[in-house]
Amino acid sequence: MTTPFLECRKLSVGYKKAVLRDLNFSAGRGRFIAVLGPNGVGKTTLLRCLSQRLKPLGGEIFLQGKNLQSYRPLELARILSVVMTDKAAPPLLSVYEFVALGRHPHTGFLGKLTDIDEARVGDALRSVRAEALADRFIDQLSDGERQKVVLARALAQDPELTLLDEPTAHLDLKHRMEVMGILRSLCSQRNLTVIAAIHDVDVAAKVADLVLSLKGGTVASFGRPEETLTSGSVASLYDFERASFSNLLGGVEIRGDGSQGKAFVLSRQDSGALAYRFLAKKGYQLSGGILDPADLDAHVGRALGARLFLWDGAAPPEALYDEALADLSEASLVVDGVPESGAAPADGLSHRLLDAARERGLKVIRLGSPGDVSPLASALSANA
Amino acid sequence: MEAELALHNKLLAQGRRNRRITVFYVLGALALLVAVVNLAVGSISYPLRDVLHVLFNPSEVSDLHFIVWKIRLPRTLACLMGGAYLAASGLLLQVYFRNPIVGPFILGISSGATLMVALVMLTALGLQLTYVTPFLTTIAGMVGAYGVMFIVVSIAAKVRSGATLLVVGLMMGYICGAVHSILTALAEKEKIKGFVLWSMGSFSGFKWVEIGILFVVGGLLVGSIYLLSKPLNAFLLGEDYAATMGVSIRKFRLFILLAASSLAGLVTAMAGPVAFIGLAVPHMARLSFGTSDNRVLVPGACLMGAIVTSLCDLIARMWLSPVELPISAITAFFGGPIVIGLLLKRGFKL
Structure with a gap:
């Protein structure tokens, strides 16, 4: 040697x-x-x-x-x-x-x-x-x-x-x-x-x-x-x-302190990553779905300590949907970042959750083009 | 592009080198000039030709001969060497402590000398010893300066940081100062004036033996400082960096402290504490040579110190003649504005 x-x-x-x-x-x-x-x-x-x-x-x-x-x-x-x-x-x-x-x-x-x-x-x-x-x-x-x-x-x-x-x-x-x-x-x-x-x-x-x-x-x-x-x-x-x-994202993320209540982000394929970070910065505790475990949104959400509802497309979705719905009902803010061309099975679940949110009278904000948080920003500042 | 840059750098380096050489020539000429003026001008002024004649014919006997060889020449040489050594000492300590407001007396050298001289001048001790030697104050000054130096250096072996050592030196100064204040308070009025005048420094009354000691001991010290200007340059970055560049810190630190203190002690013992030169001249040299490179500054500061001190001595002798003013008053009075002016002109931070 x-x-x-x-x-x-x-x-x-x-x-x-x-x-x-x-x-x-x-x-x-x-x-x-x-x-x-x-x-x-x-x-x-x-x-x-x-x-x-x-x-x-x-x-x-x-x-x-x-x-x-x-x-x-x-x-x-x-x-x-x-x-x-x-x-x-x-x-x-x-x-x-x-x-x-x-x-x-x-x-x-x-x-x-x-x-x-x-x-x-x-x-x-x-x-x-x-x-x-x-x-x-x-x-x-x-x-x-x-x-x-x-x-x-x-x-x-x-x-x-x-x-x-x-x-x-x-x-x-x-x-x-x-x-x-x-x-x-x-x-x-x-x-x-x-x-x-x-x-x-x-x-x-x-x-x-x-x-x-x-x-x-x-x-x-x-x-x-x-x-x-x-x-x-x-x-x-x-x-x-x-x-x-x-390690995968190569960075440190800082979690929201939950002072603004809970926000639920619905997204897929990178469309929600920036919204997660934005909301954490504003002080929200995060939840999100319905995501493939390998989705970038899932990595970012996890790093930010979000409660994530993950679906690999195989397991029966109903139990997951119920859990997600229960979590979503407590949110003060729901973010809609589901891709417009959303034809994936997971998007179907997300849309159902969005409908349920609207039914419950929760505040739903639609993101701009994928990843664009400006509607979120103006909604939050209007609130303040 | 790269070649252009290399050429540019070369020209610039050449320009800087030329500037340094020019400054050396100018300072050298000035030193010679001020020395000659010092020989020729005094309470009785003689034509330059006569002075030079006497200078080159040492065996002649005349009034002028006596004045030049017994009074003016020793004094001129003492000014040149004393100024050079104080400047070298100050430069060394400024580099070591990386502190622009440090001077040769920062480690308590002058206070030690002052204390011992106060002992012999202000108390009855002096009266008994006058019979022993005509160099009484010189010997007392030397004992005081080197006594303090050895205390500080032995403390230096124990403390790690330069800043701590600086404070130790300051404290030594205060302790000695306290004792000589008490001695002053208790002393008879007539004795105090003589002591106060001594404590402001003077290059008068140098004897040839003293000139010889100044020349040999001081010359050796300044020579060895010049030879060690390479590690001294490494110290520009601080002790830690110097160590990682291969300088043996312990030995070198001891050398710096001993050399700086010995030089300052030597001059102080013979001429009293001459203020300001050691603090200000290194800055004057740095600014006029435009560098911090100690290979330039060691000889540069010596030359500058010699000129400034000689010039100040000339003013001290001539301004209110026949009253001779204390040299420390002149050095500070004229030197202070010069340093401030240089700093403002260059817009540079220390």
């Missing part, structure tokens, strides 16, 4: 008292490892330990088969670079000079840049698409631009492993996606190993090869996000109460 690129054995980290203990995990070269966990769980402490800034309280870290503690600082700096949350922006330092500081472990006396160093700095700036910023002063950049430059400095160090502490905190969506995309492609193209503490579980699910989830002082799970990031594991990782993560 080959030695893994990075391996932690029974690692305990912390200042005097262990914050995290008994960490065991290993990863191969070129992997993107996301470290997830609630605030204060010890993500930053773990990263400090992995960067040799903090001695482990117990256990060992092996980098390329060699104990991390036995690396000399300069030797380690040649293969490991770090991006911290610290907003280091010295005045009167150009972006180029800032990135060139990353060459520190490679340059000689007085840090004169050779042609190789200059080429590396150029590469680093190019790989974060920040060539155009080269002459600007570092303290005059926007948050997003600076973060790219900070990343470029870490890359100019020519590392094999980069540790990043919340690399996309405070960035707008564009830069968040850009930074993550850059890291992703560095893993696959340059075989760089990345360990990043990340706040957004959905981002982690989308970019990471491996996810290390930390909870209650130790590893809650370690593995591919496709397997370890289930709705249940994420909910317990962050102690979600009114939110839930859907």
Whole structure:
């Protein structure tokens, strides 16, 4: 068996008292490892330990088969670079000079840049698409631009492993996606190993090869996000109460608090997904049907904690209809999102439920073209 | 497009380099000029030609010879070196603490020196010791400055964060300040004026031995700071980043604290606490060279410090001549507006 690129054995980290203990995990070269966990769980402490800034309280870290503690600082700096949350922006330092500081472990006396160093700095700036910023002063950049430059400095160090502490905190969506995309492609193209503490579980699910989830002082799970990031594991990782993560949808949904009563959504084939989210946002507790279990509406509804009436078309529908009707009768709002060309058997049931709702004098709102929530929005604001 | 950009960058870097070289030449010329003026101008002014003649013929005997070789030359050299060292010390500490309002006395160096000098000048202790050595205040200043330095450095070994150390230094300053206030309160009136004047700094009365010590010890320190300007640059990003770039933090931190304090202590022991130079000159250098690169700034700040201090000494001597003003008053009075002006002109944040 080959030695893994990075391996932690029974690692305990912390200042005097262990914050995290008994960490065991290993990863191969070129992997993107996301470290997830609630605030204060010890993500930053773990990263400090992995960067040799903090001695482990117990256990060992092996980098390329060699104990991390036995690396000399300069030797380690040649293969490991770090991006911290610290907003280091010295005045009167150009972006180029800032990135060139990353060459520190490679340059000689007085840090004169050779042609190789200059080429590396150029590469680093190019790989974060920040060539155009080269002459600007570092303290005059926007948050997003600076973060790219900070990343470029870490890359100019020519590392094999980069540790990043919340690399996309405070960035707008564009830069968040850009930074993550850059890291992703560095893993696959340059075989760089990345360990990043990340706040957004959905981002982690989308970019990471491996996810290390930390909870209650130790590893809650370690593995591919496709397997370890289930709705249940994420909910317990962050102690979600009114939110839930859907691995399939790749996002976190926030449930309605039920303060506006109950809404019943009738839809099929994606026509109700946005209505579900809209109503949850407005504070409705949700129910819905009549859906095929594989319908997107069913996934969204489930993530939002809706009570769903699902029909695979095989079981006798009458019992389901009765149950749904009972639930619908309690709703203060019924949404009609059934497709117009509704010829599917499930639509038949939905139409019957709609008729029953009208009979009972319930408020029924028809969605616009599939998925269009504007009639719902105007009805609700007229109400308010 | 890419080639264009590379060319653009190259031209820009070239432009910056040229600017730095030009600034060095200008400052060098200014330093020389102000030094010569300092030699020629005084309560009795001599023609420049005579001064230069005496300077290059040290064996002649005349009044002018005495004035130049015993009074003006030592004083000029002391100003040049003292200013340079204070500026280097301030620069070092500003980089280490990543704090623009830090100066060489932030760790209590000047307060330590002031305390010891107060002891010898304000109490009877001094009278007995005057027979022992003519360098009494210098030695007292040195004992005070280095005593405080060693206390602060040994505390530094125990505390992790720079900010904590900063507060420790400030506290040391207050403690020493408290003691010398008490000494002042108890002292006789006549003695107080002399002490207060000392505590505002002066480059007068330097002896050649002191100049020699300044030159050798200070020169070695500044030289080694320059040689370590590469790790000092890594410190621009803070201690944590410097560590992950391969700098051995513990050793380097000790070096920074020792070098900065030794330089400031050396000057303070001989000239008294000269205010402002160490705090402001690094900013003047940074703004005129347009960079934070310490490979430029270490020599740059030294040169700038030498010029500013010499100029201030000239003003202190000449403005209300024959009364000589304390140099700290001049440095702050003229230096403050200059720093504010530079900052406003550049619209730049520290």
